[in-house]
Amino acid sequence: MSNSYRNGELITSDVATDRALLYGDGVFTTLVIKDGKGLFIEEHFQRLLKDCHQLKINNPPLNDIKNSFASIIKNINQGIVRISVSRSSGERGYLCVNPIPVFWISTSQWPAHIETFRASGINVRYCQQRLSQNSTLAGIKHCNRLEQVLARNEWQSDDYQEGLMLDTADQVIEGTMSNLFLVKNNQLITPNLTLSGVEGIMRQKIIEIAKFENIDVKVTTILVDDLNAADAAFVTNSVIGIWPINRIDNHCFVQNPLIKKLQQSLNKFI
Amino acid sequence: MSNSYRNGELITSDVATDRALLYGDGVFTTLVIKDGKGLFIEEHFQRLLKDCHQLKINNPPLNDIKNSFASIIKNINQGIVRISVSRSSGERGYLCVNPIPVFWISTSQWPAHIETFRASGINVRYCQQRLSQNSTLAGIKHCNRLEQVLARNEWQSDDYQEGLMLDTADQVIEGTMSNLFLVKNNQLITPNLTLSGVEGIMRQKIIEIAKFENIDVKVTTILVDDLNAADAAFVTNSVIGIWPINRIDNHCFVQNPLIKKLQQSLNKFI
Numbered sequence: 001m002s003n004s005y006r007n008g009e010l011i012t013s014d015v016a017t018d019r020a021l022l023y024g025d026g027v028f029t030t031l032v033i034k035d036g037k038g039l040f041i042e043e044h045f046q047r048l049l050k051d052c053h054q055l056k057i058n059n060p061p062l063n064d065i066k067n068s069f070a071s072i073i074k075n076i077n078q079g080i081v082r083i084s085v086s087r088s089s090g091e092r093g094y095l096c097v098n099p100i101p102v103f104w105i106s107t108s109q110w111p112a113h114i115e116t117f118r119a120s121g122i123n124v125r126y127c128q129q130r131l132s133q134n135s136t137l138a139g140i141k142h143c144n145r146l147e148q149v150l151a152r153n154e155w156q157s158d159d160y161q162e163g164l165m166l167d168t169a170d171q172v173i174e175g176t177m178s179n180l181f182l183v184k185n186n187q188l189i190t191p192n193l194t195l196s197g198v199e200g201i202m203r204q205k206i207i208e209i210a211k212f213e214n215i216d217v218k219v220t221t222i223l224v225d226d227l228n229a230a231d232a233a234f235v236t237n238s239v240i241g242i243w244p245i246n247r248i249d250n251h252c253f254v255q256n257p258l259i260k261k262l263q264q265s266l267n268k269f270i
Numbered sequence: 271m272s273n274s275y276r277n278g279e280l281i282t283s284d285v286a287t288d289r290a291l292l293y294g295d296g297v298f299t300t301l302v303i304k305d306g307k308g309l310f311i312e313e314h315f316q317r318l319l320k321d322c323h324q325l326k327i328n329n330p331p332l333n334d335i336k337n338s339f340a341s342i343i344k345n346i347n348q349g350i351v352r353i354s355v356s357r358s359s360g361e362r363g364y365l366c367v368n369p370i371p372v373f374w375i376s377t378s379q380w381p382a383h384i385e386t387f388r389a390s391g392i393n394v395r396y397c398q399q400r401l402s403q404n405s406t407l408a409g410i411k412h413c414n415r416l417e418q419v420l421a422r423n424e425w426q427s428d429d430y431q432e433g434l435m436l437d438t439a440d441q442v443i444e445g446t447m448s449n450l451f452l453v454k455n456n457q458l459i460t461p462n463l464t465l466s467g468v469e470g471i472m473r474q475k476i477i478e479i480a481k482f483e484n485i486d487v488k489v490t491t492i493l494v495d496d497l498n499a500a501d502a503a504f505v506t507n508s509v510i511g512i513w514p515i516n517r518i519d520n521h522c523f524v525q526n527p528l529i530k531k532l533q534q535s536l537n538k539f540i
Contacts, residue, residue: 004376006285008338015276015285016376022354023415024294030362055416056423068278082362084292087419092300092352092378094415094422094446106274106286108362132402133438137416144414145293145364146325146407149357152364153326168403176364 002092018102020086023094024143027051028084029201031238032110032270033076038069039270040238043201044083051140052085052101060085060101068105078110080239084143114240118263121244121255122161124235126224127151127176131167133195141198152176162235164227164248167196172222178235178243179203182227183258188217189226202236209265215258232256241270272362288372290356293364294413297321298354299471301508302380302540303346308339309540310508313471314353321410322355322371330355330371338375348380350509354413384510388533391514391525392431394505396494397421397446401437403465411468422446432505434497434518437466442492448505448513449473452497453528458487459496472506479535485528502526511540 004016019025029048032039045062052060065083073081084106088099129151137144151165162175173191174180179200182189188210193199210217227233232253233245244259246252274286289295299314299321308314315332322330335353343351354376358369399421407414421435432445443461444450449470452459458480463469480487497503502523503515514529516522 002376002378003342004374005338005342006374007372008334008341008375011285013285015281015283016374018291019419020294021288021291021374022298022352022413023419024290024413025416025419028292055420064278068275071278072273072275080362082292092350092376094418095426096419096423097426102277104274104276104286104291105278106272106362108272129406130404132404132407134400134402134417136399136420137402142416143292143294144416146295146412146414147404148364149289149293149295149366150325150406153366156365156367 014089017089017091018086019088019090019096020084020143024145026084026086026143027055027057027141028082028143029141030080030082031201033073033079033081034270036073036077038073038081040201040205043204044238047141047201048083048085051142054140055087055142057085057087057101058099061103065103065105068103072105072107076107080108080110082106117161117243118241121246122235123159124162124164124175124245124248125155125160126249127154127163127165129154129165131165131173131196133167133169135195138196139193139199148176161243166224170223172224172227173197175235178237178240180222181206181234181236182222182230183232183256184230186215186258188215189222189230190217190219191222192219200237202238202241205266205269206236206242206262209262213261213265227251232259234259241266284359287359287361288356289358289360289366290354290413294415296354296356296413297325297327297411298352298413299411300350300352301471303343303349303351304540306343306347308343308351310471310475313474314508317411317471318353318355321412324410325357325412327355327357327371328369331373335373335375338373342375342377346377350378350380352376387431387513388511391516392505393429394432394434394445394515394518395425395430396519397424397433397435399424399435401435401443401466403437403439405465408466409463409469418446431513436494440493442494442497443467445505448507448510450492451476451504451506452492452500453502453526454500456485456528458485459492459500460487460489461492462489470507472508472511475536475539476506476512476532479532483531483535497521502529504529511536
């Protein structure tokens with residue numbers, strides 16, 4: 001007796017009752033395919049599992065996901081893949097009885113501008129949209145991303161490549177699609193993500209690489225004043241790698257050799 | 271060159287790139303069909319429009335939604351309908367260029383227990399999951415509902431029919447799927463929803479009915495102590511109408527004639 005219609009057309013697939021569609025009730029991860037391989041693929045699978053665990057999405061079908069992923073990327077030399085896990089499809093309502101997780105894999109083309117901005121650096125602006133604080137959702141790459149959507153759509157021009165988001169307590173947390181690092185006295189500083197933000201795989205890799213290179217990394221609260229007092233800053237995610245920030249609104253940064261060094265170290269992996 | 275797969279199967283429909291599925295980037299409303307008509311249907315359409323406007327989902331196709339809704343409910347005597355509007359389908363990424371909103375309509379059966387609990391009242395518990403505060407999302411019935419999902423899945427037994435949610439500042443805001451009202455000295459008190467929560471259509475109707483019946487309504491901050499000091503309490507939404515609360519965890523309420531009076535007034539409409 002339950003029916004679903006999209007733009008007036010009956011949808012017979014249970015896609016229509018997918019809880020990711022109804023409630024954003026799922027998690028995802030985005031990664032790069034290069035030379036036919038998923039970069040940091042095991043880390044991405046482990047993050048999916050960890051995020052599922054934190055949201056009590058039980059028994060995500062990891063083996064099926066891995067097999068499907070391998071088959072789908074078989075003929076892709078370079079590209080981007082998003083892997084999502086939804087809690088289940090099923091009945092209306094927030095309660096989920098006998099959930100059976102669903103996984104989605106989407107491929108898209110490698111955009112040429114990614115490498116350009118690694119070399120040239122980017123312009124960044126502060127977004128008006130704030131991130132809310134909630135320790136039970138912080139860090140997780142879940143499918144409730146309205147705050148990021150609203151922030152990213154505050155501008156449509158090409159003048160800015162990323163926007164920085166503050167939380168409701170005026171702390172600088174991250175970019176709309178990236179994590180943030182500051183360079184100050186040859187130390188790396190990155191925001192604490194215990195109350196909001198996404199713990200990116202690339203953020204973790206940068207921290208590991210920095211430690212390997214004997215660069216000190218501090219995870220702490222960052223305010224706008226800290227950014228203004230920094231020597232340099234950059235954003236990271238699994239697709240862009242490291243994009244140096246040339247300016248944030250009217251505040252300019254100069255090039256910093258430490259960022260170049262990190263990029264070179266990262267290039268061994270990506 | 272973009273492809274999407276669900277549980278390993280290629281999905282050719284652009285459902286796979288629906289932004290509600292990817293990011294919870296949409297809004298919805300749920301209403302009752304009775305005697306072949308949508309209850310408070312105009313209010314629900316207006317709320318959809320208002321919520322779209324607040325999230326900058328531009329030009330939702332209201333006429334198409336209305337026509338499709340009329341056609342879909344034609345043969346339904348009694349049931350529940352969810353209407354959703356997603357910002358668009360399309361490319362990967364938070365930025366949405368040239369969006370074309372998509373609408374979804376789903377029907378489901380009328381559950382018999384709804385009327386039972388109007389008469390018997392319900393048992394309620396406090397949820398551990400907190401609601402985050404964010405003024406730009408507060409009040410809106412958007413598709414980012416992970417907090418409600420996590421809260422509602424804290425229990426699976428039939429011993430409790432609803433859970434109450436506090437925000438991160440210890441204010442009592444609402445039920446997982448309902449709005450909350452207290453009765454105190456023949457006055458109605460309902461939580462302020464400027465920082466979190468959903469402004470339900472039925473909440474608004476209750477406020478209107480109370481005013482018509484010369485019952486004072488106060489919208490304010492509510493703490494657990496206020497609930498414990500109340501004479502009575504009830505929850506509301508467009509499907510359940512009014513469910514009196516018999517107890518919250520171990521705190522019991524007695525029946526209150528004001529709730530019965532509101533139910534009788536509401537019965538003229540539903």
